[in-house]
Amino acid sequence: IAQAAVKKAVELVPGSLLPGGRPDPLVRRQHGQIGKPVSRVDGPLKVRGAAPFAAEIALDGMVYAALAHSTIAKGRIAAIDTAAAEAAPGVVLVMTHRNAPRLNPPPRFLSGDKAAAGDDSPVMQDDRVRWNGEPVALVLAGTQEQADHARSLITVTYEEEPAATTLSSSDGCEVGTFMGEPLSVKVGDADAAFAAAVHKVEAVYRTPGHNHNALEPHAATLVWRSDELFIHDATQAVAHTAWSMAQIFGLEEAQIHVSSPFVGGGFGGKGLWQHQILAAAARLSGRPVRIVLSREGVYRIVGGRSPTEQRVALGADADGRLTAIIHRGVTPKTRHSPMPEPFILPTQSAYAAEAIALEVQTYHLDMVANTFMRAPGEAVGTVALECAMDELAERLGVDPIELRIRNEPDKDPISGRPFSSRNIVAAYRAGAERFGWDRRSPVPRSRREGEWLIGMGCATATYPYHRMPGGAARITLDAAGHVRIDVAAHEMGMGTATAQAQIAADRLGLSLEAVTVRYGDSSLPGVILAGGSQQTASAGLSVMMAHRELVGELLKLAGNDSPLAGLGADEVEGTDAGLRKLDEPGRFESYASILARSGRTELVAEGSAPMPLETMHWSMHSHGAMFCEVRVNAVTSETRVNRFLGSFDCGRIVNPKMAASQFRGGIIMGLGLALMEETQFDARKGRIMNRTLADYHLPVHLDVPDIDVIWTDIPDPHTPMGARGIGEIGITGTGAAVANAIHNATGRRVRDFPITLDRLL
Numbered sequence: 093i094a095q096a097a098v099k100k101a102v103e104l105v106p107g108s109l110l111p112g113g114r115p116d117p118l119v120r121r122q123h124g125q126i127g128k129p130v131s132r133v134d135g136p137l138k139v140r141g142a143a144p145f146a147a148e149i150a151l152d153g154m155v156y157a158a159l160a161h162s163t164i165a166k167g168r169i170a171a172i173d174t175a176a177a178e179a180a181p182g183v184v185l186v187m188t189h190r191n192a193p194r195l196n197p198p199p200r201f202l203s204g205d206k207a208a209a210g211d212d213s214p215v216m217q218d219d220r221v222r223w224n225g226e227p228v229a230l231v232l233a234g235t236q237e238q239a240d241h242a243r244s245l246i247t248v249t250y251e252e253e254p255a256a257t258t259l260s261s262s263d264g265c266e267v268g269t270f271m272g273e274p275l276s277v278k279v280g281d282a283d284a285a286f287a288a289a290v291h292k293v294e295a296v297y298r299t300p301g302h303n304h305n306a307l308e309p310h311a312a313t314l315v316w317r318s319d320e321l322f323i324h325d326a327t328q329a330v331a332h333t334a335w336s337m338a339q340i341f342g343l344e345e346a347q348i349h350v351s352s353p354f355v356g357g358g359f360g361g362k363g364l365w366q367h368q369i370l371a372a373a374a375r376l377s378g379r380p381v382r383i384v385l386s387r388e389g390v391y392r393i394v395g396g397r398s399p400t401e402q403r404v405a406l407g408a409d410a411d412g413r414l415t416a417i418i419h420r421g422v423t424p425k426t427r428h429s430p431m432p433e434p435f436i437l438p439t440q441s442a443y444a445a446e447a448i449a450l451e452v453q454t455y456h457l458d459m460v461a462n463t464f465m466r467a468p469g470e471a472v473g474t475v476a477l478e479c480a481m482d483e484l485a486e487r488l489g490v491d492p493i494e495l496r497i498r499n500e501p502d503k504d505p506i507s508g509r510p511f512s513s514r515n516i517v518a519a520y521r522a523g524a525e526r527f528g529w530d531r532r533s534p535v536p537r538s539r540r541e542g543e544w545l546i547g548m549g550c551a552t553a554t555y556p557y558h559r560m561p562g563g564a565a566r567i568t569l570d571a572a573g574h575v576r577i578d579v580a581a582h583e584m585g586m587g588t589a590t591a592q593a594q595i596a597a598d599r600l601g602l603s604l605e606a607v608t609v610r611y612g613d614s615s616l617p618g619v620i621l622a623g624g625s626q627q628t629a630s631a632g633l634s635v636m637m638a639h640r641e642l643v644g645e646l647l648k649l650a651g652n653d654s655p656l657a658g659l660g661a662d663e664v665e666g667t668d669a670g671l672r673k674l675d676e677p678g679r680f681e682s683y684a685s686i687l688a689r690s691g692r693t694e695l696v697a698e699g700s701a702p703m704p705l706e707t708m709h710w711s712m713h714s715h716g717a718m719f720c721e722v723r724v725n726a727v728t729s730e731t732r733v734n735r736f737l738g739s740f741d742c743g744r745i746v747n748p749k750m751a752a753s754q755f756r757g758g759i760i761m762g763l764g765l766a767l768m769e770e771t772q773f774d775a776r777k778g779r780i781m782n783r784t785l786a787d788y789h790l791p792v793h794l795d796v797p798d799i800d801v802i803w804t805d806i807p808d809p810h811t812p813m814g815a816r817g818i819g820e821i822g823i824t825g826t827g828a829a830v831a832n833a834i835h836n837a838t839g840r841r842v843r844d845f846p847i848t849l850d851r852l853l
């Protein structure tokens with residue numbers, strides 16, 4: 093099936109994988125570096141401990157920061173006593189709203205009506221408290237221990253006001269929006285279709301809040317040099333941070349330099365939060381500042397995923413074809429973030445149905461801003477939808493894979509657009525065979541080994557293809573045949589530089605060793621963010637466009653004496669460290685020769701990616717079929733995951749070694765979501781009660797079984813390199829696959845997540 097689909101994809105749009113109708117004659121020969129399991133170029137540095145992270149940069153005269161956090165959710169600071177802290181050993185500065193410099197409020201992420209996330213609360217500008225944990229003071233001292241100690245000496249008296257901490261104490265619900273669009277979709281009359289359906293299931297699923305728990309907590313080391321700010325940051329968004337800080341401090345963007353060559357994990361929300369702003373505001377100390385959030389500090393000031401309550405109602409006809417899909421629910425947000433958890437997103441393109449009604453209702457709470465968090469929307473939306481599909485399959489007496497295949501849409505059920513490429517059936521078939529799905533008993537609780545009940549479950553994974561506008565890259569080619577790529581991309585462990593080096597080497601006809609990639613700095617061109625699983629596509633297309641410019645320049649330089657005389661950029665390809673006419677190997681000149689004849693030591697070209705119009709023409713998503721086998725202890729109700737398989741359909745895989753790692757990492761996050769992760773929010777105080785990894789459980793090695801990953805590797809004819817995103821899809825579908833396996837093992841349907849043993853007893 094996969095081979096036939098590959099053939100079809102290539103025949104469909106011969107030679108053209110570039111969006112916007114620009115033909116890309118080189119795409120058919122992208123089979124050199126692309127697709128090779130190259131090891132990460134940053135690997136040796138990481139293994140040796142020589143990769144510098146933001147909290148490891150040492151600056152002369154540097155002081156260490158500690159934050160004091162509010163202990164009420166809403167009210168005002170009546171008094172704040174900092175005298176003891178100021179007198180404590182080593183203290184250089186205590187900053188509160190009384191002496192903090194005037195700052196503009198932070199802009200939201202992607203500002204304006206279309207803002208996607210971000211928290212625009214004023215930062216230490218007044219005596220107001222907006223959430224429990226908001227910073228009320230920043231202490232700078234000679235050592236971290238001195239700063240932490242002095243911070244503990246600060247006493248705050250509050251005038252507390254009633255806070256909204258529950259749905260009933262909030263001011264009511266309204267339809268949520270995502271990037272300016274209402275999260276409300278209607279096709280036909282789904283309620284009537286559901287009422288009339290032959291078969292139906294209806295259930296409410298609840299997912300808890302989730303917090304960021306990257307190995308490296310949020311951190312920055314920064315220094316002012318006259319009116320320029322240099323930030324060594326741990327961030328997924330160097331350019332956006334520079335742009336935001338410029339607005340906050342009333343400066344030009346060029347006065348802010350953000351560097352972030354290595355990021356110790358992102359989790360989605362490793363962007364601009366109050367810590368960088370406060371550390372920069374503390375310039376009145378005249379000292380460089382290192383600020384490293386404690387694990388508790390991350391829970392206090394960095395937004396997470398909000399809890400959701402989702403009702404899914406599915407109606408089907410006698411043949412098991414869906415006639416109604418209803419997916420509605422509620423989730424809290426704050427007034428200062430535009431983003432609710434958009435859990436209906438995966439349902440928009442999931443299944444063919446005559447009538448569909450989807451809606452996210454939101455209500456405002458006084459809490460830390462919610463944000464992008466590890467496949468926002470899809471991670472928890474697929475939990476509800478894909479568990480409901482399993483419930484419907486059981487009701488119908490149909491195999492859950494068969495039910496999904498029966499309801500596979502031939503076009504986007506909401507927008508009516510064709511799918512750019514969708515091979516989910518192939519992914520299911522390949523996965524089922526590899527996993528041994530035929531060994532699953534459809535009767536729950538029918539397989540037992542000693543104390544353990546064994547079960548299998550599956551679920552569909554999905555994550556949209558994105559590509560952000562504004563992508564740009566620069567290529568510098570030197571006479572020795574070495575190339576440097578400059579692109580403001582980020583390395584969170586996914587292999588950014590490696591992937592871009594592979595793309596560049598292929599197009600230039602160079603060895604991988606001849607390419608270096610500079611990234612992670614706001615002074616470099618292009619790339620807004622490592623997020624939305626879109627960085628490789630955005631940066632890759634930028635590199636391809638810069639390469640095109642470079643080839644044009646090279647052909648101009650080559651001139652009339654070259655074997656390439658008279659040729660245009662589309663008529664040549666890079667090979668053997670030079671250019672050659674397509675299909676005419678005799679007409680070749682090396683880069684070194686072209687540069688030497690024109691007396692150049694290097695050639696620089698910059699290119700920008702076209703607007704991401706492809707998503708307006710096609711419905712574009714990565715897909716996957718997730719398979720899980722669990723054992724549940726019949727005595728203790730402890731769940732262990734025996735085996736897991738992710739069978740993906742994400743277009744062409746640029747680097748199988750790195751992709752397997754991305755898929756596995758996502759699946760591990762999904763296992764955490766299914767079985768253990770839970771932000772404990774105490775509504776009496778509006779306070780997050782988890783403070784450490786001892787009371788916020790994540791999967792550790794012993795919780796993670798062998799995770800098998802396979803993929804269709806069918807190129808998407810409408811994306812750069814034929815690739816779609818792979819960063820977040822592993823998190824989606826996983827929760828439902830685990831829950832469905834638990835049901836198959838035990839006969840118990842748990843709809844409140846995480847599925848801890850008390851919920852199974």
Ligand code: MOS
Binds near residue numbers: 328358466467624820
């Ligand atoms: Mo992902 S939450 O968009 O980094």
